[in-house]
Amino acid sequence: MVEAMSSQQTDTDRLPVTGEIVRGHNNDFSLGDVLGDGGYGTVFSCIYQGRHLAVKVEKYSKSMLFVEASVLKAANQRKLKHFCTMFDGGSLNKEYVFIVMTLLGKDLHRLRAEQVDRKFSMSTGLRIAIQTLEAIKELHEALFMSRDIKPGNFAPGNRLNQQHKNIFMFDFGLARRYVDKNNNLHAPRGEVGWRGTTRYGSLVAHSRQDLSRRDDVESWYYLLVEVTKGCLPWRLVTDRVAVQQAKMRARSEERASFLTGCPPCFDEILTDIDSLSFYDTPRYNSYIEKLQKVCSERGIRMNEHWDWEDESSVRNTSNLASECSARG
Template sequence: MGSWDGHFAAVAPVGVVSMAAENATGGAVSGAEKDRLPVEKDEIVTENQKKYKLQSILGDGGYGTVFLSHDKETRVAVKTEKYSRSMLHIEVNVLKAANLASCKHFCDLMDYGSKKPDYVYVVMTLLGKDLHKLRSELPDRKFSLNTATKLGIQSLRACEELHKVGYISRDIKPGNFAPGLKENKQAKIIFMYDFGLARKYIDRNNNVLPSRKEIGWRGTTRYGSLNAHLRLDLGRRDDLESWFYMLVEMTRGTIPWRLVTDRTAVQKAKEAARGSGRQQFLFEVPSQYDKILSLIDALSFEATPDYNALCKLIEEVREEKQLREKECWDWEEETVSTTVTTVTSYSDKELRAKAEKSK
């Protein structure tokens, strides 16, 4: 396993990195010359001389890039971020805690380290497409009730696992959940990932840290809790509120503020969803969803959510609709359906050709 060259605090401060770059080159370093991220075909060599050849880019953003690589015969994801901007130390801490607790819904932390003053890296389990992409690729951008409720249960259990190891996400959304890969025998498991905004919410004695009151915006506008809109400190209840918005969207295919970009307008829509707009918000979703929202809204900052009660309400939906027998995810059915159609079509042509020849 790699290291952060001593301690995590060295990863984040811009000033520290600038000085490190200056010392390494014997003079001032321009912005273009420092914080160089690796590129395709580069090779990362860890402290214990393990090598990861960076292949195709799986995703990138302002501060980092995720690459496909291999660990022996296993495909893995290598996440890299600019040294001066990286929050990967949080990711490492969360994954360490989750792996230690044998959490089901978290990637394995395989390796991590840094290449001063350019970038830090984390090697972890490779996952499939995220839930946002998977839903967007479906014909009506909507999961079946079977898939939506199974996703709801697994993503809720992922939140529970995160909370049990002492962290809150503060950015629960479909883009931060994805199924595992068939090659790893994890295709039926939904994983939570990307913990750049995660925060420890308990102290060393496992007591909930008191609210810091106003702290500024955290999260994603579409899924942020009402407390996030009020710039208040966030807790476990806020993760669950974001999870619920995600659940409704996965079930309905939309939420009333989906196309609204102004954060204040989104806040008003979420407030209306508790009153005059509640019927519109929960239109065509199971009646149990109304109860789930009420349970989440009743939680205090310090309260431990009753995850089992929330899961039981979703299981109730599945029982009412007799959804237990169906095992495939919607995206798996799509693949199977396409394959079958192609094969059948080809076979029909072949049969017709043979029939013509035999005439």
Template sequence: MLHIEARVMRAAARRHCQHICELIDYGVEKPDYIFIVIPLLGKDLYKLRNEQINRRFSMCTAIQVGLQTLKAIEELHLSHFISRDIKPGNFMVGLHENQQHKTIFLIDFGLAKKYIDKNGKLIPSRGEIGWRGTTRYGSLNAHLRLDLSRRDDLESWFYLLVEITRGSLPWRHISERAGVQAAKLMARNTGQKQFFHQCPKQYKILMQMIDVLVFEDSPKYHEFINVLMDIKKEWNLQLNSRFDWDEEEMTTSTRSITKSISSSDAECEKAMKEECINSVETK
């Protein structure tokens, strides 16, 4: 897996990517000892979100994170790789001492796959190949165990965006993959109101844009950016402002850690979970 990690970071370096973790060194000491060296980074988005009140970011930070993580995915795709494991834990923030505290980096390419062949052609879908990714953020195609593409990275990114905005995903307490799959399908029909609870109305547009993409499509990343910028304009957000976790300006209250979510969030989550369980049991 370290071999593929090194390949991805080298390809990204050739394109001077700003949001892909830098590869400092890579080598083999013995037949069974492989190493890579990367810069020291800060916390990942999963930890940072859990440290916020109600486990969610402010709208300003959520949209800034959405833009930077989307850019990281675009850079990865332009380097001819897909991640197949987009999730908050695979995005880390740079350090103040490196003047990178305003930059989010994509890391961990152990499941990455090249989707362009040596002739610059798209590698065709292999059909059903087995599960890839993380259940909570996996795309509907991942649940069908289909070969994944650029659109699936975007679907996982979208679940990340919803989670950091509203504080949780409705299926976070569902352990069975079939139940999670049912919840994701429900988010597109009868459970849409619960799914988009406390989210900007434009999030529905993002989901629709992703759902119409097929394996061969090259996503129009600028159109996704435009939707996020519409939110910025409507909410009058200052996207050059600090992140919620910026320790230099954070108050004691914003640093407090809580595992509670608002009662309305909890009610929506409970209702959707129960409906998903019933859906799975009736199949």
């Protein structure tokens, strides 16, 4: 649907704007409001035949949308629950490429920032953790790894489409197949460049080594602590080496304070993730079962309201910027 293109910048590169019509392989789509901006493109809302959709557009020469399209195609063939449906896609000359997909709600990074004290309830946090790990398991079963697991790459579905109870994974710009054409696991390539996001990167990523499925799960673990506890110790640290050191202390002398207030099974999950090597298949089900057990012990039902569906837990966002810099 969307083909690989040259990485060379062309002088025809441009992005369409709201009101413009983009022509897919099957249909034309009129671009609505801007929902978000990414590295090389923009995501627009779109209504097509009464359906609420999102159109992600990237400049032609910079685009990685062909990777994204491959992931969604594999996910859709398998009817995976936590992935958008890709309805169409295309390109215009050498100007831009686009894909048309399921419309999602705000991402989990933004939703947490809008909560009182930037903190989800334990109910919302644990249920996010379970669904995001299910999504990672599905992605891995489709033979891709994300290499950029973080709250900003997950979002609930849209209420307009009755998908608001389901958390979706999106943005596969850094995704990679971890098997070759014969379905054999790729061998580690030795030292590679940094990929992903400093706050959620695994220790292997910090040491610039090649990533595997276990690194997605380690990144998920940082997401788990952040969405349940409300923050990570290195939230205000920007220097990558200092973040790496903080992640190492969180496993040794600062382990107790890192996991203060967390259910005891978080400690067991971290020990287990740290025991995995490059080729191992992570024990997703074991972690999901542990988190489900915590939910049932605390009387948390899987279909409860999310915090963001409850007006009283959403704060006035006018002071967001100053509080963010104070709290990280």
